[in-house]
Amino acid sequence: MTTDTPLLEASNVDFAYGDVSILRDVSVSIRAGEVTALIGPNGTGKTTLLRALAGLQVPTAGSITYHGPETAREIGYLPQHPEFRPGFTVLETLRFYASLVGRGDDDAMARLESVGLADAATRQVEALSGGMTRLVGIAQATIGDPPLVVLDEPASGLDPGMSKHVFAVASELAATGTAVLLSSHDLELVERTAGEVVMLDRGTVVERGSPTSIRNRLGVDSLQAVYEASIAGDLSSVRVQGETA
Amino acid sequence: MTGTPTPASEATTTTDADSETTVSKPPTDRSGSIYRSKRIIVRELRTVSRTRTFFVLSAALAAVLAGIAWVGGGVRAGFVPTVVDLLTPLELLVPIVAVAFGYRAILGDRRRGELDVLETYPVTPREHVVGVYVGRAVGLLAAVVVPLALVGGAVFVAREEPLGRYASHAGADSPFLFARFVVLTVLFALAILAVALAISALVSGTRSALALAVVALVVLLVGLDLALVYGLAAGFLGDSSLVYSLAVSPLSAYRGLVFESAVITASGTGPQTASPVASVLGLVVWTGVSLAVATWAVKQ
Numbered sequence: 001m002t003t004d005t006p007l008l009e010a011s012n013v014d015f016a017y018g019d020v021s022i023l024r025d026v027s028v029s030i031r032a033g034e035v036t037a038l039i040g041p042n043g044t045g046k047t048t049l050l051r052a053l054a055g056l057q058v059p060t061a062g063s064i065t066y067h068g069p070e071t072a073r074e075i076g077y078l079p080q081h082p083e084f085r086p087g088f089t090v091l092e093t094l095r096f097y098a099s100l101v102g103r104g105d106d107d108a109m110a111r112l113e114s115v116g117l118a119d120a121a122t123r124q125v126e127a128l129s130g131g132m133t134r135l136v137g138i139a140q141a142t143i144g145d146p147p148l149v150v151l152d153e154p155a156s157g158l159d160p161g162m163s164k165h166v167f168a169v170a171s172e173l174a175a176t177g178t179a180v181l182l183s184s185h186d187l188e189l190v191e192r193t194a195g196e197v198v199m200l201d202r203g204t205v206v207e208r209g210s211p212t213s214i215r216n217r218l219g220v221d222s223l224q225a226v227y228e229a230s231i232a233g234d235l236s237s238v239r240v241q242g243e244t245a
Numbered sequence: 246m247t248g249t250p251t252p253a254s255e256a257t258t259t260t261d262a263d264s265e266t267t268v269s270k271p272p273t274d275r276s277g278s279i280y281r282s283k284r285i286i287v288r289e290l291r292t293v294s295r296t297r298t299f300f301v302l303s304a305a306l307a308a309v310l311a312g313i314a315w316v317g318g319g320v321r322a323g324f325v326p327t328v329v330d331l332l333t334p335l336e337l338l339v340p341i342v343a344v345a346f347g348y349r350a351i352l353g354d355r356r357r358g359e360l361d362v363l364e365t366y367p368v369t370p371r372e373h374v375v376g377v378y379v380g381r382a383v384g385l386l387a388a389v390v391v392p393l394a395l396v397g398g399a400v401f402v403a404r405e406e407p408l409g410r411y412a413s414h415a416g417a418d419s420p421f422l423f424a425r426f427v428v429l430t431v432l433f434a435l436a437i438l439a440v441a442l443a444i445s446a447l448v449s450g451t452r453s454a455l456a457l458a459v460v461a462l463v464v465l466l467v468g469l470d471l472a473l474v475y476g477l478a479a480g481f482l483g484d485s486s487l488v489y490s491l492a493v494s495p496l497s498a499y500r501g502l503v504f505e506s507a508v509i510t511a512s513g514t515g516p517q518t519a520s521p522v523a524s525v526l527g528l529v530v531w532t533g534v535s536l537a538v539a540t541w542a543v544k545q
Contacts (some may be wrong), residue, residue, distance in 0.1 A: 056361050077365045083357035085288075087295040099284045100366040140362065 005067050007032045007148055007179045008053060008075075013062035015048050015203075022048045023059070023203045030148060030181050032068070035174045037190040038183040039223075040200035041231055046183045047080055047152055049200065053181065054150040066148075068179075072101040073144030080152040082137030084125040090136055091121040094143065101144035111139035115169055131162040138169055142178075149173060151182040155189065167193045191223040199230055206230050281368050282376040289350070289380020299384060302342055307392035309334065314396045320403045323418035327400050328426045328507050331393075335430055336496055339389060340437045340462055346385045347441030348458040350377050351543060352448055360543065370543040374536055378442055382435055389434050393427045422507040429506065433499035436528045437465065439535035440495075446542035469494035488520045492527030499528070 006029035015023040022045045030036050030053070038046050051057045053064060054077045066074055084093045094108035112118050115135040120128065128136065134154060141149050151170065155163035167189045170180045174195070184190050190197060191211045199207035199214075207214050207230050214226050293299050313334055314320050319327030351374070354360045363373060401420060440461055448454040473490055476482040482490050491497040501519020509518065 051361075054365060056364055072367055073365060075365050077362055079358040079361055081358065082362075083359070085292065085353065085357065085359065087292060092291075096284065096288050097362075097366065100281055100363075100368055102280075144366070146365070 006030055007068045008064065008066055008181075010049075010053060010059075010064045011062055013049070013052060013059045013064065015045070015052060015057065016060045021203060023052070026062070026200075026203070026205055028053070028198055028205070028208075030179050031196070032147060032179045033174055033177045034195040035170050035180045035182065035193050036196040036198065037194035038181065038198050038200060039185070039187065039190060039227065044200050045203045046200055050150050050152050050181065050183055068147040071144065071147065073146045074148065076141035076143065076146040076149040078134070078137045078141040078149075078151040078154055080156065082133055082140075084133070084136065086124070086126040088125055089122050090117065090125055090128070093125055093136065094139055097140050097143045103143065107143070111142055112136075114142070114172070115139045116165065131158045134158065134166065135162075135169075138166065142173065146178070148179045148181065151180065153183050153185070155184055155186055163189060187223040187227060197223065199227070201231050277367070278369070278372050282372045282379070285368070285373060285376025286380040286383075289377055290383055293346070293381065293384030299346065299388065302345055303388035303391070306338055306342055306388060307395065309338065310392045310396055311399070314399065320396070320399050321405050323404050324397070324400050324420055324423035325418050325508060327396060328423060328503065331396070331426075332500065332503055335433075336500060337466065339430060339434050340465055340496075342388055343385055343434050343437035344441040344444075344458045344462060346381050346388070347438045348445050348454050349451065350381055350442055351445040351539065352451065352454050355446075355449065356451075370540045374442065374446070374540045374543055378439065378536060378539075381442070382438055385434055385438055386431055389430060390427060393430065397423050397427070426503055426507045429499060429502045432502075432525070432528050433495060436495045436531040436535075439532040439539070440465065443535040443538040443542070446539040465495055470497055473497065488517055489523045491519050492523035495528055495531050498524035 008028075008030040010026060010028045013023055013026045013028075014021070026045075026049060028036075028049070038049065040046055048057065052059050054075050055064070056077070068074060088096075090112065091105075091108055094111055095105055098104065098108040098111070109118065109121065112121055115138050117132060117135050117139065120132060120136075125133070125136065134156075138151065138154060141151060149170075154170065155166045158166065163186055167186075170182055171193050174180045195210060197207070197209065197211055197214060198205055207226065209217070211223055211226075215221065215223070218226055218229050220226055220229060310331060313330055314327050317327075317330035319330040351360070354363070360373075397420065400423065404418075441458065444454060444457045444461055448457055473482065473487075473494060476490065477484075477487060488501070491501050498519065502521055502524045504518040505521050505524075
C-alpha cells in the first residue's frame with residue numbers, strides 16, 4: 001500500500017432489499033490516519049453503507065476492496081445501538097473480545113483507559129448508562145488495533161460533553177494512523193474533527209471532500225450550510241427509500 | 246456472517262444479482278480455530294453459571310427425578326426398575342430443559358448486535374456455533390447427569406436386593422445398566438439441544454423463538470411418533486422396518502435404545518424394540534444436521 005492508496009475502496013456500490021434500492025453507485029475511499037465522516041438525512045442509507053464497508057453486508061453490485069495490512073482483525077465496528085451480554089463486567093466483556101485476537105487482560109484494560117472508562121471496569125455492562133455503553137463499544141471496536149474502525153453514530157444520544165469526548169477519541173485514533181469512518185448528525189463536531197466528509201442523500205453521494213474544500217466550493221461558511229444546500233427536498237421529512245425515490 | 250471486505254491481495258469475485266461483487270474468505274487455521282472456540286465455550290459456561298433460571302430448572306429437574314424414583318419405589322427395587330420409572334418423565338423433561346438451555350443462545354447475540362461485532366473478529370460461524378453448543382451442553386449435562394447420578398447413588402444405598410451380578414447376565418439388575426441409561430439420556434439431551442440451537446440461530450425475535458421452540462417440542466415429542474404410527478397403520482412402514490424407522494424420531498430412538506440396552510437386557514426376554522445402531526445414528530444425525538443448520542443461519 002502506498003501513501004496514496006486508500007485503505008478501503010468502495011467502487012460503484014449498489015445495495016437493495018428486494019425491489020427497494022438503498023444505495024446507488026456509491027464510491028468511497030477511506031484513508032489511513034484520517035477521520036472520514038458520513039453525513040446525511042435519516043433513512044438515506046448511511047448505516048447500510050457503513051455495514052457494507054465493514055463487511056457485514058454484501059452489496060448487490062460493485063466492489064469493496066481492503067488494501068490495508070494483514071492483521072488478526074482488519075476492521076473494528078461499533079453498531080448504532082451497542083449492547084453487550086448481560087451478567088458480565090465491562091472488563092470481562094472486553095477481555096473476551098481481546099482474547100479472540102490473542103490479546104490479554106492488559107490490552108482490555110488499556111482500551112478502557114483510552115476511552116476514559118477505567119473506573120467502570122468492574123461494573124456490570126447492563127448497569128452502564130447509554131453513553132458509557134457507547135464508549136465500551138468504541139473500546140471494543142479498537143481491540144486488535146484494526147487499521148480501520150467503523151463507528152455508526154458514536155455520539156448519538158450523548159450529552160455535548162460526552163459527544164465531544166467521543167470525537168476526541170476518534171481524533172486520537174486517527175492520529176495513531178488508524179482510519180476512522182464514522183457517521184454523525186453533529187455537523188459542528190464533524191466539521192472540527194473530520195478530514196474528509198462524504199454526504200449521502202437518497203442513497204447516492206452528493207458531496208465529498210474536506211470540510212474546507214466543500215465549504216469553499218459551495219461558497220458557504222459552515223458544514224450546516226453545506227448540508228442545507230446539498231440535500232434535496234424537505235429537510236423536515238424522513239427519507240423512506242423506495243417510497244419517495 | 247458475510248465476512249470482511251476482500252483484501253486486495255486475495256480478491257475473489259462472485260456473481261450476486263447479475264453483478265460483480267467481491268467477497269472474502271474466513272481464516273481457517275486449525276489451532277486458532279480451537280483456541281477461539283474455547284474462548285466462546287468459556288463465555289457460554291460463565292453465562293450458564295450466572296443465569297439463575299438454569300439453576301432453578303436444574304434443581305426442579307433433580308427434585309422431580311428424585312421424587313419419582315422414591316415414590317415409585319425404584320430406589321428400593323433396584324437400578325432397572327428406577328430406569329423404567331424415570332424413562333417416561335425424562336422423555337418429556339429432558340427436551341424441555343434442553344430447549345430452555347438453547348433456544349435463546351444465539352438469538353441473544355443477534356438481538357444485541359454482537360453477532361455483527363463478532364463477525365469483525367477472526368471467528369467463523371462454525372467456531373461460534375461449536376463454542377456456543379459445547380458451552381451450553383456442559384451446563385445442560387450438569388443439569389441432567391447430576392440428578393441422575395444422585396438417584397443412582399440413592400439406589401446403590403437403598404436397594405433391597407444385594408448387588409452382586411452383572412449386566413451380562415439375563416435377569417440381572419446392575420449399576421452398569423443405569424450408567425447406560427444415563428449415557429443414552431445424555432445423547433438424547435445433546436440432540437435436542439442442537440435442535441434448540443438451530444431454532445435460536447434461525448429466528449430473529451424472542452417470541453418467534455418461543456413459538457418455534459414449542460412447535461419443535463410438539464413435533465419431537467408427539468408429531469414424529471404419530472407420523473410413525475400413521476405410517477405403520479397406513480402400510481407405508483412394514484413390521485420388519487419399524488425398528489429402523491423409529492430412529493427417525495429422537496424420542497423413539499432414545500426410548501428404543503433404553504429398552505434395548507437396559508430394560509430388555511435385564512429382563513432377558515422380549516421382542517426387539519429398536520435397532521441400536523440405527524437409533525444412535527438417528528440421534529447423531531439430528532445433532533449434526535441441527536448444528537449445520539445453526540451454522541448456515543449464523544452465516545446469513
